[in-house]
Amino acid sequence: MSALKRVTLCISVILIPGVAMAPPAYPQGTQSADRARAVHLLQRATYGPLPQEIEGVLSAGIPDWLDRQLHPEHVDDSALDPMLARIPVASMSIGELLERYPPSQVTRSVRELVQSDSLGATEQRGLRRELREHSSRRILDGLATARITRAVHSERQLQEMMTAFWFDHFNVFWGKDATRSLVADYERNAIRPHVFGKFEDMVLATAQHPAMLFYLDNFQSVAPDRSPQARVRRDDITRRIQRMPAQERERAQQRMEQQQRRGPGGFNENYARELMELHTLEVDRGYTQADVVDVARILTGWTFGERGSRIQMRQAQASYEDGHLLLPEIDYGDAYRFRFRSQLHDGAEKTVMGHVFEAGGGQGEGVELIRLLAHHPSTARHVATQLATHFVADEPPASLVDHLAEVFLATDGDLREVTRSLFTSDEFYDATVVANRVKSPFLLVASTLRMTHGRTANARVLMEPLRSLGEAPYLAEAPIGYPETSAQWASSGAMLSRMNFATSYVTGELPGLGPDGDRLFSEIHMRGGEGLTGLTEALLPGTDASELIAIIQEELQTNPPASQREGGVRALGLILGSPEFQRH
């Protein structure tokens, strides 16, 4: 609240016509061309072009600034640590998350108790609160808070951008049962460490991570004749058939044979298909249904943990003792560790796109397969196209896609070099590309906070606006993730939600969130900026905002605000909700 008051005091100058139109604080000419390039780079490679970051790019030069960002370990990010330390979920292991936020079956009986009338009102309230504290919903809150906090405050901006990008490429949906406890580790260990590494390593890490194994069902894909159910079923049927009267026996026998003919039923081809279609080759790249089936067969037996420990985990029950929720002590540790179970693996020969995998290849043939897919020229083009679409233009220049694909192949899928090429290419800086994208909802929200020095401690409340805008992190249900092209974000309903978001953010309607007007304006002041001009220069660097300024001024004159505070808040809200702020 006090920050808002200060916003007003500083903005009050805009209410006096004439005073606000200070001359631009930055020099023109060749230096302004460099500045424009720096702004454009920051608009795409970070969550918002902060003025000091623009200066940073200008003094280091684009290649050096980029090189530092491409080596995040060289960028001091210690200011982020205390903020992340307040989000325990961000650093908890799978086991710790399961322990603290157990699967819903574990708390079932206690939740039933809360529903019943057997507790007194106070006890009921207390238990409810404890259940809420241990609800898996808290994991999502923590994940979202961490994602937003990093986007807004991390100095390793490019790493954060690319982590979000690759998470979406290898999307898993938080809401699918066990995935809830697995997503944090997935982002931390399967995605983030590889965003400037080898593509192959990221494919392999995701393929072996329980989040992916669970989300796309591969963990229970088994060779048909190896499945224990199949064996039991077959024996059982054979016994039943033998007991039948002779005339029925023949028909039943035929039926069973017919079913055996209907083909394999033990494997699940969900992951195999998406591995080829979404993660590597892309659809229609010459593979057939038979190839999908053989990829699935190669990956049979790629699963996790001890089935026994998962069953034990689900059977464990929380209890209510001495007025408190008591969670059971279970060793969750190994339940979700990747395992190759050879007894579930289809050991026969397979062929994928002409490449023969000889019988008995075991786990190694899966690794070989992933290597084959990860280095395939179609994969290089797919990755190149996605990066160019996401970071350059909805219809990216063919020359850029070609170039990125070449770099990918020449460097063995080195994503650091591919990313470097992307942000240093001529195509990226082409005039037609600048400010031609509509910000994705997450970028809009993150850049709003970043550019206004917004607080992030309560960032979880942003999940609601993000959902309504259409891009809540970790909640894309389909494996394709969120749209890559920016045109899809410019729908009519979503535009209203964007304006409403800007307004609720500046008016303090989102609890615990809001701009730090004090800092924003003292910084503007130190740079010699003034009033509305200074404000638009800070929030919309490199944009011709004269018309925007004129309209806001006129608006404030036509509808004089009741107080200075209200006027300031309205001006800031209008800038953040303006069409200019929706683009990048």
Place this chain on the structure above:
Amino acid sequence: MNDIERRVFVKQGALALVALGLPPDFLLKPLLAGTRGLARKKTHICRLQRGAVDGLSMVIPFGERAYYGSRRSIAIQEPGSGDGSVLDLDGFFGLHPALRPLQELYGRREMAVVHAVGSPHPTRSHFDAQDFMETGTPGVKSTSDGWLNRVLQDTGCADCGGRTLGNPTAHAADHAAGQSSMAAVPALRGISMTSAFPRAMQGDHPALAIPDLNNFGVRHDDQVGSAFRRLYRTEAGDAVSSAAEEAFDAVRLLETIDPSRYEVAGGAEYPSGDFGRSLRQIAQLAKADVGGWDTHVRQGGAQGRLTGRLIQLSQGIRALYDDLGDLMDDVVILTMSEFGRTVAENGSGGTDHGHANCMLALGGSVNGGRVLGDWPGLERERLYEGRDLAVTTDFRDVFAEVVSGHLGAEHLERIFPEYGSDPGRYRGVLR
């Protein structure tokens, strides 16, 4: 025209699947009611079951031995075998027990089923198949607009003697100057309850995406609204501004409809609660459709995951149906999904990506009480690629029949390029 023919259909060539869907459900009644005096408005609701619903579980060929042979753990018991058994439609096909709310509509001859319907393209990719279903051009990826948008373009504006909207903005201005019909805001002719536009609605004709009923409008005061309006007007022509302008226009029109006078008619039972909540639920139902049908694992039989989804679907449709009452004479609802699922269950009690599917058509003008199309059979040698239900009806034939017969579209060769319309191929979905 042709009730389903039980003759065995010799599989020829390849076919894939189809469908599409957008749910502009909730605004329907006020809009229909508000324009009744002017002209009867024909409305088409598409509900897309993204993720490929298992059509063989929605409309079950219980008369096929192969159905039970292929689905050991997920088959639904034959009609009359107690709780959770198939709801018989015609002695051969029946509805999943979760679709009970729709059984009566079938009995009233207001719901028809088209089975073994799909796209001629063989893809088993969700994303390609949805694309093809929404562009209406299977196999052609370069199509930039959706077929529903082309329908909007083609059917133009009834208030203007059917002329098409060559220039929607000018057209809107004409209306704004004269009358207050819903055509004054062309975008209101096409509504999608999603935050991003589905492919089917993308194109030159304005359309509206309403992600959240409660948040549709500019909050706070009129001043903020009018300032934003001006900000977005300065940039006329680009995507951001035109989307915003359409939204502003729609908001203004919607404000003239007094929601408090809109009461639920016909004792409709929405899945729960009062009407306001019901609208939200329908909106949520629309959102929840993403991916939820993709039942690779433990989809269940009479009980289970798929059942929960089907209950939501059928209750939502039925509630809307009852609430609209005789207005349903002017509405046709089509359900659709990008492709079907394997005939056989997989190793995890689920089904993988398949080929043909089924569609439901509901409404007063639907020639209901019948299962339409040619049934290809489920014996292995009759299956597409030896594993999936074959397509015997191109989805465009169903779409074409509805948009020509119900919405009065005339230029089907524009709506379905290189396919067009041959009434000889229609399945007789409409009366």
